[in-house]
Amino acid sequence: MGQQSERLREQLAPDGTVLLTVECQEGVVGPDSALPELGAAARESGALRNVARLVAAAHEAEVQVLHAVAERRPDGRGANRNARLFRAASRLPVQQHSGSPAVRIAAPIEVAEQDLVVRRLHGLSPIAGTDVDALLRNLGCRTLVVTGVSANVAVPNAVFDAVNLGYTVVVPGDAIAGVPADYTPAMIRNTLALVATVTSTDEVLDCWKASRPVSRA
Known part of the structure; x- marks a missing residue:
């Protein structure tokens, strides 16, 4: 195993890792998305399928999964109105x-009983102003694996907030999506790679598979 692979395996040790899915909900990435272009990008790029693969593998490896969901009250109370994005939404x-x-968390992602779901009524970040940081600390999290949408707003917010709070961040680049399609790899290369370990879904799965205890007959 190379030095880089060994370092990634250490970062992704199950007892100190949490997998975060960002806004992987029916109204964002499902067939009836409020944002059809983003929903299509998540599905057609394979990002949503890769998130589902990571969640399934996390369950097998006993890695905690946390789903961050963005929602609003029907009357809009407490929701932001201070940016064009909020007004358009x-x-x-x-x-x-x-x-x-x-x-609801979108298919094909399967939510297990032990998963945590954090819902926010305001803001752009899945972490700032939510329960996520306190939950991560109580779980003994050292490394946060960030997946989901969008590469335009919520995902970089999550990465920056996590780094500022002292967590090591790992981003499987093929498990996030944004619009237009060519924006996501450029943002990963020029922004997220400066503050996070950028890897792939398969590399994360390999690390978790290697960390599972060998069953003895």
Whole structure:
């Protein structure tokens, strides 16, 4: 095993790692997405399928999974209105209303009983202003694996916030998506690679597979 692979395996040790899925919900990445272009990018690029693979592998390796969901009350109370993005979202035909099908975790991702789901009613980040940091610390998290959407806003927010809070961040580049399609690799190469370990879904799966205890007959 090369030095870089060994370092990644150490970073991804199951007892200190949490897998974060960002806005992988029906109303964002599902067939009836409020943002059809983004939803299509997540599905057609294979990013959503790779998130599902990572979640399944995390369950097998006993890596904690945390799903970050963005939603809003039907009356909009507490929601941001201080940016163009928020104002545009409030007018979309599909709304991420609390309790609606739009805020359910999207297929093919399977949510296990031990998974944690953190829902936010405001802001751009899955971490800042939510329970995520406290939960990560209570779980003994040292490394946060960030996946999901979008590479335009929420994913880089999550990465920067996690790094600022002292976590090591790993980003499987083929498990995040944004628009347009060519923006995601450019953002990963020129921004996220400066602060996170950029890898692939298969490399993460290999690390977790290698970390599973060998069963003895």
